[in-house]
Amino acid sequence: MKIEVIERLRLKRRRMLRGTYAEIGGRRLTAYSGAWAFYVPRIGVKILHSFQGFCHCIHASAPRRHEVFEGVARLRGNRYALEEWQHAYETSVARRAAENYVAACRLYDHGLGPRVAGCVVALSLDAFYDDDALRSFGILVEDLRGYPHRQQVTLKQLKSAGVAPDRSASCIRQQIRGYVSDLNSVVGVMPVDAEAEVLEIHDQLERVCNRC
Secondary structure, three states: OOOEEOOEEEEEHHHHOEEEEEEEEEEEEEEEEEHHHHEEEEOOEEOOOOOOOOOOOOOOOOOOHHHHHHHHOOOOOOOHHHOHHHHHHHHHHHHHHHHHHHHHHHHHHHHOOEEEEEEOOOEEEEOOOOOOOOOEEEEEEEOHHHHHOOOOOHHHHHHHEEEEOOOOOHHHHHOOOOOOOOOOOOOOOOOOHHHHHHHHHHHHHHHHHOOO
């Protein structure tokens, strides 16, 4: 598996709330930021938002981390329990990147998702939501905007590929050109019966970091 290393990456907000951009190696690149990850199409990297090495959600409705762990967070709606938010925030970005990679590979192999070339390690992620520059991880994945349209992926097809949908099935509702793209949520998309594969990828990512 290919693992690309980015020494330093800055994720910044544009002025006047016009989205985000990434600074990598002196280049300013357009970045599309979601609740749990951001995508830089020019170089095909999707990297998880990271807070002290753990998964982080930047959506306006997300509860604050310290309130989640103190058990006092006021949750909007009843879709997710406090324990599920705790689990999401306790998941390391390395672990989640490994889960993303295995799920994304299965989707691609069944013609349901974009081509995945490997994983990415950002040794230093300096993001607008955190004062500390820490590492994060993600996947190398092609830009679906250049893909031809196809029929929408069904839940049955997703499960046949060995992939479980996220809790709200947004991966089915929010497809791009008929392909599954969004893998992350409080209870996100997961590869089924894949613990050994996930651990192998996770260990590879950690080893790369330890060598750098």
